[in-house]
Amino acid sequence: MSSVLGISVGASAIRVARPQPGNSAEQFAPDRFDMRVAAVGEQPVEDAAVEAILAALGPDIGATAIAYRSEPHARAVRAALARRQVINYELVPEVAAAVEFLQASGELQGMTTIALYDLGGAGLSVSVVDIVTRQIHHSERTSDISGDYLDSLIREQQIASGRIAHPPDPEGLELLDQLCRSAKEQLTGSTAVALPSEYGLVLLSQENFDALIMLAVESSARMTRDVITRSERSVQAVVAIGGCAQIPQVAKVLERWLRVPVLAPAHPETVIARGAALLARPSRAVAQARAAFEAETEILPVVRPDRSVLGGRGRSRRGKRRMMFGGRGTRSVAGEFASGGISAPRGLRDLSVAGVAVGALVVVAALGLALGWGPQVLQGDSQSTKSTRSAVPTSIPHTSAPSTTVTPPPADSTNASVAPPPEYHPRSESPAPTRPGPNTIIVVPGLPAIVVPTIPPLLPPAPHH
Secondary structure (H helix, E strand, O other): OOEEEEEEEOOOEEEEEEEOOOOOOOOOOOOOEEEEEEEOOOOOHHHHHHHHHHHHOOOOEEEEEEEEOOHHHHHHHHHHHHHOOOOOEEEEEHHHHHHHHHHHOOOOOOOOEEEEEEEOOOOEEEEEEEOOOOOEEEEEEEOOOOHHHHHHHHHHHHHHOOOEOOOOOHHHHHHHHHHHHHHHHHOOOOOEEEEEEOOEEEEEEHHHHHHHHHHHHHHHHHHHHHHHHHHOOOOOEEEEEOHHHHOHHHHHHHHHHHOOOEEOOOOHHHHHHHHHHHHOOHHHHHHHHHHHHHHHOOOOOEEOOOOOEEOOOOOOOOOOOOOOOOOOOOOOHHHHHHHOOOOOOHHHHHHHHHHHHHHHHHHHHHHHHHOOOHHHHHHOOHHHHHHHHHHHHHHOOOOOOOOOOOOOOOOOHHHOOOOOOOOOOOOOOOOOOOOOOOOEEOOOOOOOOEEOOOOOOOOOOOOOO
16 A cells, blocks of 8 residues: 655755655544654755655555745756656645644644744744635735744853853854754753863753743744734734744743734644655656646658558547647658658659649740750751741631621610720721741741841751761
8 A cells, every 4th residue: 555755845954745654634633643754964955855855755655745934945946856857746835734633633723724833943924814715815925034044143142151162263163053953952841951062062051042032932923913904814823833832931922922823833844844744645646747748749640751650549539739730849741741751642753743843944945045946845846847837826726806797786775875895896807927038936926026136056067867
């Protein structure tokens, strides 16, 4: 039986969720997921996501859903997947994945509109979402308030207290930030934390930490209130997700500022990954890929020179691209004829041969006229000139002059007021044409003859028989 994967791409970590066997929409359990976490490190976030996906993929994985935050984020992830030739995946919005999980777990019963408060390592996103239609009425994001910013507050407070020496290089500063992040996470289940390091002892209590982050959390609550006001919707609750949603002070400040219930599900940092796994459906991914391919192109049959058909479909469908005639990336019919791939129709071959023959006759006639062979070619030699001249008029039928008597049309009452037709005058006979000279050519009887100058022959005369 195939399984699915849900991926959330965070700034500091990539989370992979895989439902355990039997954990389906009919028998859903929010905690029955196998979770993997991969640190981003120094590489780009999208590259770290691809590495995490490749490490989790297996022959039993039928589909993968990757949650994205924005369109630029989706384009970067898609490009990284294309470079590694990863297929059979779909991109889903982070808000849709979160709402899918919250609704499946029963967190949103009796609610129609919520404010989704997502505070992660890279920033804060607040969205007002309609649960029924999954429509986002208003959404805003800021990087001024984030988990990294809270870590920096702890670091500066520890250095200012004199217990921690300032690291001399960026690597040491990064190690100290990781230590402060670990202290922040441990405070969610204890009242004080003491972590030793090579730079000194990191000592932090819950009371000091709450006072340290109060202004930042209040600023996030103010932003959430403004987003709800701009959406012009009444929310029933605020759902806090993301890694920093585990901080108890966050829910307290939000409730005091917004006057609505604040929900914080268990393991809020994995909500998006688990929701993406619920949206990954193998049959839908394969069907969409096949439908997109069939809607994009259609293969037409290729006609061999012996008029047999090779491959393709019998009929073409309307609205699809014709790959042989004008399709992008394909050869035209003229190119196929030139390359010999498709034989030309018989009518085209006959027409081409006739055109070549007529063109050759025209060239020969023009060349003969230019070289002075016109009289010999058109009229024959001197001994057959008389017979040729006498044959020309007889070969053309003589047109007799029309009779001068014209029968009037029958009388019609409707034409009584019409003027009588004009009197017909027969055309006088033209005088008989004069006998043409030896260098004249009669092209059309009744028209002036063409006189060709005499040019000495280029070839010696033929022997007289």
